[in-house]
Amino acid sequence: MTKIGIITGSTRDARVNLQVAEWIKDYAEKQGIDAEFEVVDIKDTGLNRFNETVPPLMANKEYATDENNQWSETIDSLDGFIFVTPEYNKNISSGLKDHLDYLGSEWHNKAAGIVSYGSTLGIAASLALRTTLANLKLAIVTPQGAFSLFNDFENMSTFKPQEVHNATVDTLLHDVTSWASALKTIR
Template sequence: MVKIGIVTGSTRKARVNMQVAEWVKDFAEKMDLEAEFEIVDIKDYDFPMFNEDLPPAMANKQYSTDAINAWSKKIDELDGYIFITPEYNKSVTASLKNAIDYIGPEWGNKSASIVGYGSTLAVAATLSLRQILGNLNVATVAPFGAFSLFTDFENMSTFKPAEIHNATIENVVTTTVNWAKGLKTIR
């Protein structure tokens, strides 16, 4: 059994990110996979802006606040991730990048997939996140989920994905779980 964290990518009060995360979790739990899924909401950790004296890889998991230590423990216990990211200015949100940057070794040798949404299907945010995760030794899998603010949300505020996405999301979840199982053998 592997543990997959569905990591939210927004902390805004009016975010739709949680709706997408909950939908992906419900979808994944209906699949017959040997995996546990949980939502890991970055908003729960209330990080200050990253301004540490040492980079995470050099900090030896001795972080400056209880919130960062809790974040470290949560990410460390997971075998893989499904990131739910909106696209802001052709990239990921500052809050998601900040959360990723706070820790280092906990991410490595695990699988991750990306489910994005935005006016242009979050393609640029997905590519940006793949590069960020690659630097942390995270194996990002393909395909990625891509939802449109114009067609998969009512009034850009209520998530109502078209059924055409189901096959892609099934592939996203299955591939993430399979790679998580494989990568668990090298950790």
Template sequence: MLKIGIITGSTRDSRVNKQVAEWVKGIADKRTDAQFELVDIKDYNLPRYNESVPAVFTKDYQTPEAKPWSEKIDSLDGFVFVLAEYNKGITSGLKDAIDYLYQEWNNKAAGIVSYGSTLGVSAANELRLILSVPKVATVGTHVGMSLFTDFEEMSKFNPAPFHEDTVGKLLDEVIDWSTALKTLRVKEEVLV
């Protein structure tokens, strides 16, 4: 069965990001076509990215925190990133978490759930570009939520009901694409 990680995109103490990620997981857990896991980047305590270039390609990490992060991402077949938009971009914590790895991301699919004053659209577009380098295919359906209408006082998550249908479509695509890309990863393992 496919394993899909729902990855938080913020490490701030005052974040609302985890509320959104837990909501996505609650919707995902109603499905039977994949296993879903909340992957909180804050739990991995990754320091600012400072690895050598060869480590990214050889998985010979000098940073001790990178090894459990590597193992977690390697064990997953696809992802749903939950993004908070900061200054029209993704958070530095998420960028560092992505940069620590390369092979572990390869030939996997991802969906994006974002929020911000303008639905997190700029951050979602930035993440699509970033994920293209380690060969993560991002699906077309995007869930964008507003700090003004989907949160109470910008701190308590209270999504509009119609978002649940869009999350369902996003999960359909992530599962379909993850299934297809898994065959490519299996083929590559056989060739090695």
């Protein structure tokens, strides 16, 4: 069975990110897509800011902590990802970037989709994330989900997406799943 991790992109206490990630998981399961989906919350990993002696850290296990090893094992066990990113100052959050930088080969040759949100749909953040993911040898699918803080959130705090997004999210989920399955053959 293909395993898809839905990676949260924020560690802030006041975040809405986890709501979006859980909605994506629930939506995928209701569509009957032939894959296992799990939310991977970067806030729960115990990793600190990336400030390591040897990047990527997992290239040299002698520097690894239990948190590093757990993060490595979690990402290594997944076949593909859907990154749920907020837009902070036209970019991804530092927490998400740090979590990406902790690893190297665990990301390679896997599929990735992007779901963004913000006052301008998170478009700038998704573009920045595409570049980072491509450098980690992830195959990024299109289209991407893009939600508005003004139209898809009640009081900018409760996620209530408009139905107009369903077709895009369907395509995203199917593409990530099929690409993730295909890329298993080269890992």
